[in-house]
Amino acid sequence: MPVDLSHPPRTLAELRNAGWRSKTVKQEVHDNFLARLKSGEELFPGIVGYDDTVVPELCIALLAQHDLLFLGEKGQAKSRLMRRLVDFLDPAIPYLDDRKIPLHDDPFRPITSRGRMLVNGTPADDVPIAWWRREDRYAERLAPGTKFADIIGEIDPAMLAAGVSMGAEEALHFGLIPRMHRGLFAMNELPELDELVQVGLFNILEERDVQIRGYPVKFDIDVMILFSANPATYNRSGKVIPQLKDRIGSIIHTHYPLERALGVEILEQEVDSIADPGLRDADSDQGTPQSETRDPQPVVVPFFMKELVEEISRAARESKYVDHESGVSARLSIANYRTMIASARRRAAVLGESPAVPRISDLGHLYASSLGKLELDLMGSHQMSERQVLDAVIAEAIATVFSEYVDEHGLAEIAEVFSQGVKIEVGDMLPSRHYAELLQRVPPAWDKAFEVNASEDAAVRASCVEFVLAGLYATDRISRSQSHGRIMYET
Structure with missing residues (x-):
């Protein structure tokens, strides 16, 4: 049910009364994309020359709710296409407004221990809600030089010094992907990504959780992951681990202008x-x-x-x-x-x-x-x-x-x-x-x-x-x- 964002709910109780319902990010993209498809609106403004080739394949992939790989040579609007997918997100979504929660936790389906404690142990009228804007729910990273800690996370030394166990959720410093929970994350030039980081991505695509330094802290991460790659490097043996390739839902092939x-x-x-x-x-x-x-x-x-x-x-x-x-x-x-x-x-x-x-x-x-x-x-x-x-x-x-x-x-x-x-x-x-x-x-x-x-x-x-x-x-x-x-x- 749509929420009046001119006067959005500010507490959990108000959010429930407004009739808002949780969706996965892929379902959200699916529903908004389908609505635009039915209305006849332009799907990808600024994208020229792909109406009969790339766009139909991308439409099907979005409706299939897949993680995507845009495969093409440089300068073929791969990044632009990925950024345009933000248009199919809701204008804003609610999250638990608590500084101790390291990500934008769903008020109805929190995945952090702090979020669950807040929702279960506090009267709904006292649980604060804030709103995450559509344009802020997209992040991208260039693969060369990217480390595991950058996009997955790392143990926080300060928390260890404070006596927190390495196996505890509070000991983790999250990278970009966990922080984009309920959003879109794009990795450019996938074949240039270190194998260790590829393994971390494979785990997120497969299990939707985070494992850092052997400590299996489980999170039901909700994120739509996008990749870009050049065919010459993507198809080269050993550049992308087979398990990661197998988990990518759809490959969208781009090309230069045909005329x-x-x-x-x-x-x-x-x-x-x-x-x-x-x-x-x-x-x-x-x-x-x-x-x-x-x-x-x-x-x-x-x-x-x-x-x-x-x-x-x-x-x-x-x-x-x-x-x-x-x-x-x-x-x-x-x-x-x-x-x-x-x-x-x-x-x-x-x-x-x-x-x-x-x-x-x-x-x-x-x-x-x-x-x-x-x-x-x-x-x-x-x-x-x-x-x-x-x-x-x-x-x-x-x-x-x-x-x-x-x-x-x-x-x-x-x-x-x-x-x-x-x-x-x-x-x-x-x-x-x-x-x-x-x-x-x-x-x-x-x-x-x-x-x-x-x-x-x-x-x-x-x-x-x-x-x-x-x-x-x-x-x-x-x-x-x-x-x-x-x-x-x-x-």
Whole structure:
């Protein structure tokens, strides 16, 4: 029965009179999830590209009331999915408000000796009740470096010094999992967890109790346990003990966006959550720069530049030079996008242009945000450095996206311009008027370039020019030379 949380019960007697009933945390998640499923509400806001793959399997696992393992490569929203499960908890649940009780004990089903003594030996009107909010009922831990005492517990030396027996409940200092009794606990990168800690987790999954240093102090712990892991390490023999694997109820397999459009949608969602309000698409109705009071340096982003940033990550995932088992996180796209925007802002600020519009030449700064995020396939026969691999990946991404625009807009005609000996210099710090002046001296075929992203803005048109030039070079239609941060395109 729902409780009015604007005036929640504050004693055990009031709680009973309000009609509140105990539930296990998995039953609570099950009931709330089922209610949302029936109502047609969005189940996992912010999760893109999983509607037909991951979400159906996750729905079934939640209704089956399983402990879960999210299995996938880095940057596949495993942690985000785990954190979203908090949405299926009640807004708040009651617990015994006693500082001597080390966890949030259920007033109707206390598992600690102190909780049972309080409930059984005190009039219900005098048993204090407090409320545990939904957002506080989730905790997570990264496996590397995690010790048994961190998540299970340890004997408290202070209690031993006070004369408490090592086998007594009061002698224990609880770790994260016992303290998340009636909540959700997530362990990231399970295969990196020490075997001793894995055994402790196995005991909790199997018996739902805590055993510390051989003292079997029994607790009926109520916790939903979530794990994440990379397939390469999870499936490696000896990394996860078989008994623990056997006790995990469901494995939810995640994946990277199956289509570039979904990747761009994720990119837009993530960047919009951290970016300035001036970030706008050049081809959208929101392309008009905002007032100086709201955004002193507005940014307009041609859509093809977003496609390129996402395609770089997709090309890296397919590259024979990159370790496929490690994966390429969506964080690569996000970091590269931010770097590209920063380069455009720098140019606009120095040259006094507005709005700032990213160009292909801004991608020359992606080394800073990309190196370290690509793990090379060291078993291959290539001798390429990470920087060389990134150059190859960027070139492949440009060629892929450009080829699609060639088919749509007939941009191949522009290559004929260079047969007449035309040379065009580009660079990340050249003003937009430089491009406008160049285009006055070349044939009208260049007008087709601006069909890529229709705009009369000189900065947007400069971005289109660089895209076409880089595309022609990437598809071997023209050549280029590079010196001191500037690039010269020619036949």
